[in-house]
Amino acid sequence: MSIAVPRRSHVVLPADGTGGMSAADRSTLTRLLLERGLEVSLRRDAERTGHDTGEPLDPASAADRIAQRFEPPVSAAAWKPWFPVIDYSRCTNCMQCLSFCLFDVYGVSADQKIQVQNQSNCKTECPACSRVCPEVAIMFPKYRHGPINGEDVKADDVRREAMKVDISALLGGDIYSMLRDRSVKAKSRFSKERDDERALKERQNCLVALQRDLDIPAEVLAALPTPDEILAKAEAARQRAQAAIQPPAEPKS
Amino acid sequence: MSGQPPRILYCHCAFAKVVPGDVKSAVLDGLTEAGVEFDAVPDLCEMSARSDPRLRELAASGPLTIAACYPRAVKWLFASAGASLPESSARIWNMRVEPAESVVRGLLDRSGDATPMEAHAE
Numbered sequence: 001m002s003i004a005v006p007r008r009s010h011v012v013l014p015a016d017g018t019g020g021m022s023a024a025d026r027s028t029l030t031r032l033l034l035e036r037g038l039e040v041s042l043r044r045d046a047e048r049t050g051h052d053t054g055e056p057l058d059p060a061s062a063a064d065r066i067a068q069r070f071e072p073p074v075s076a077a078a079w080k081p082w083f084p085v086i087d088y089s090r091c092t093n094c095m096q097c098l099s100f101c102l103f104d105v106y107g108v109s110a111d112q113k114i115q116v117q118n119q120s121n122c123k124t125e126c127p128a129c130s131r132v133c134p135e136v137a138i139m140f141p142k143y144r145h146g147p148i149n150g151e152d153v154k155a156d157d158v159r160r161e162a163m164k165v166d167i168s169a170l171l172g173g174d175i176y177s178m179l180r181d182r183s184v185k186a187k188s189r190f191s192k193e194r195d196d197e198r199a200l201k202e203r204q205n206c207l208v209a210l211q212r213d214l215d216i217p218a219e220v221l222a223a224l225p226t227p228d229e230i231l232a233k234a235e236a237a238r239q240r241a242q243a244a245i246q247p248p249a250e251p252k253s
Numbered sequence: 254m255s256g257q258p259p260r261i262l263y264c265h266c267a268f269a270k271v272v273p274g275d276v277k278s279a280v281l282d283g284l285t286e287a288g289v290e291f292d293a294v295p296d297l298c299e300m301s302a303r304s305d306p307r308l309r310e311l312a313a314s315g316p317l318t319i320a321a322c323y324p325r326a327v328k329w330l331f332a333s334a335g336a337s338l339p340e341s342s343a344r345i346w347n348m349r350v351e352p353a354e355s356v357v358r359g360l361l362d363r364s365g366d367a368t369p370m371e372a373h374a375e
Contacts, residue, residue, distance in 0.1 A: 116333060
């Protein structure tokens with residue numbers, strides 16, 4: 001059997017019964033190819049583009065044979081596509097997401113609009129930036145629950161998210177301040193008592209509330225930079241955000 | 254809908270388990286049994302992250318009917334890849350919440366009468 005290969009990672013199969021493939025085989029083969037990261041088109045003129053009907057088809061072995069002919073797309077094997085998607089019909093360009101994210105996922109466009117610039121920096125399963133967005137404008141399409149998964153936003157969702165932002169502000173200015181203060185307290189206790197276990201427990205306790213409120217996976221918290229690095233990054237992000245939302249200077253007369 | 258029949262695009266959401274596997278299989282079965290032409294992609298999120306030019310090509314190719322997930326997410330996934338879905342001629346069927354039969358019926362509907370559970374998000 002041969003299959004048309006009009007472009008990299010793209011397979012053309014017959015859309016109808018030509019070539020001796022049953023509908024069930026076409027469906028199974030399509031699914032198996034998709035699971036191997038290949039794009040599939042079903043076309044009525046597939047024979048003219050190279051589909052040979054000579055031999056019986058076993059979808060599993062056919063999928064293996066076809067997939068071997070392609071270099072799999074790098075991202076298909078290495079990276080679960082988890083990243084924020086901005087709903088610009090809701091976004092007010094407040095830059096809270098830019099200030100919040102420690103992994104440089106966000107940036108600012110030439111026309112000073114927030115945008116997602118480094119998708120692969122995003123931490124898989126972490127939806128925390130969408131939790132701090134006051135407009136519920138940030139989606140993670142593969143998230144479990146709405147409205148973060150893209151479900152329509154309801155008035156209650158906006159109220160709930162706004163409340164979370166207020167709570168984090170009440171806790172000490174912002175989330176990073178909260179983290180820093182608690183971390184400092186933990187460090188101070190550690191230095192006085194020289195008790196590794198207790199210090200570690202304290203640090204873990206400090207992060208529980210944050211983890212619960214923002215649904216941050218434990219692995220992401222464990223991978224956080226040191227408090228000093230967090231402060232430096234947060235400050236740099238704040239400056240970028242501030243520069244982006246600052247009104248342009250009045251021209252001197 | 255214009256006279257041109259909508260092109261069918263199916264997203265397999267291959268890199269996550271948020272779309273039920275039985276719904277995806279039933280939708281693929283329905284399309285292949287109908288013998289219609291369609292395009293199937295492993296994962297629209299992954300294509301959007303790569304700003305795959307194919308998304309622009311699909312968005313510009315006329316009426317499009319899509320089987321994927323929440324319409325608001327799909328719309329902005331295309332947009333973030335620089336591909337604006339035409340508001341008037343793109344219909345999105347949500348395999349996360351709609352039963353497979355409704356999705357297949359909607360994809361195969363050439364009249365434009367079938368309406369997804371959630372209207373295309375503005």
